[in-house]
Amino acid sequence: MVRVMVVDDHPMWRDAVERDLQAAGHDVVAVASNGREAMARFPASAPQVVVLDLQLPDHSGVQVTSMMLEHDPTVRVLILSASGEQDDVLEAIKAGATGYLVKSASSAELVDAVVRTSEGEAVFTPGLAGLVLGEFRRIAEGPADDPRDQLTERETEILKMVATGMSYKQIAARLVLSHRTVQNHVQNTLRKLQMNNRVQLTRWAIEHGLDGDAEA
């Protein structure tokens, strides 16, 4: 049983997701229809997984993601989005979300994704893998003194397979690796992406004199 919070501004969707999760035996500890409600109810309900729609009427889902993770670094955020807003999805992942699912996924896929997210697994769609590959490619072609981490060849290879719709199991069989190793590689790509994001933010802060020493 996983403690889940559902944040979505469409009541129809919120109810459907809640029903599906409850039918599968999970505990929906809170629901919210906007960023303000979500942040108000989040600390008390202490969910393990937050199922979050990126398009909220007040805050953006990206902001909500980073605020929640700042408050509780152990929470897992699964992004659920209807319109495939590419930039937003990538930003939410950089901010610390560990999963992404399009709303057209079936109930079974949703429940499965929530369970996998709660276990610390990275839930990718092929579309997200494509975006992550693109992001690392942009880093690789950036300035040579960029301290940000690059993907290893193996990680790139695995992400490419995820982007062409292969399951972790299929990838493990094709590369003669264990299922667990494939999962670790995928998680590593996310970890690097989030780390790079922090490096970039810190660098930006230093360049703009926003670090602690720059009071003068």
Add this chain to the structure above:
Amino acid sequence: MRVIVTINMVGLNAYRRDNFDHPTAGLVIVLVLVAWTAAAIWLYHDRARRTSVLLVADLAIALAAMAATPVVKGADFNATIPGFWVMGALLAWAIHWHWKGGLVASVLIAAFDLFPRSEMDQGNYGNVFLVLIGGPIVGFMCESLQRMARERDAAEHAAAAAEERTRLARAVHDGVLQVLTMTQRQGAAAGGEWAELGRLAGEQERSLRSLIRQQDTVPTAAGGRVDLAGALEAMAAAHPVHVEVATPGGAVLVDERVATETVAAVRACLDNVLAHVGPEANAWVLAQASRDAVTISVRDDGPGIETGRLERAAADGRLGVVSSIRGRIEDLGGTAVVESGDWGTEWELSVPLA
């Protein structure tokens, strides 16, 4: 401006009052002109009062004062009574009726200035020449300025409208997408006829989503370069095989020929999937772009190509589709590699960006 030329007119006429044959009549004319100036300033102030009647009256008074000059000052006068004061009426005509108004007013003023004179010197000629040139030019410039202001207003209006349309479209699309995905989900759960409805809703949702994404990248396509990612999505959305397209995010700009040929090659890959695996097949297209090359991977979840079949087909001369894929990509200076296994069949098409 009218005030300045009026003060100038009053001052000059006072200075040269000795030149008047009939000083009283001259004084009356000057006073009439001063009164008219005050009236004109008030009348012109409100847009609604700036009628043709006012403009004609303005010019008529200026011309009448000029025509009265020889009578009041004597035939061999030097300067007309209003002098530069006529500028007010001239510019009003130029501003209101543009170069045509400026031309008509300046020709009339020039005529009224020249005809009563007994003789003409360089100074008179210079003034008349300036009036004739200045009237139409000021009119023309006013016209250009007004047109530019109108065009700028129209452009600002169009930009604001487009932005608002985009915002509304997003809100509408999001709502429609939510309902379509919901229908798809609930339909699949209910089964039977509802499942079919759900499947159709799913198809519509995918094509709408792809359209939105393509629209996002439209303005960046410029200078004969087109967005390959958007073109692949458009093609995939229309293809009978269920295709999921993964792009690097943002537009992938390539030359139009590269885009056309690459999309055609990817379509041939998908046609191949349809022919060998069937309409139930799933396929994935991944586009990757670096500074000097694009790589497109196309994978299906079919049973794969059995070992030796491609070679046999080549020996029999039955490599239609495969050679069409290879041919297109090699024409672009790239490579096309096919791999197959129990995980399906995968094409990798690499095209250099010169």
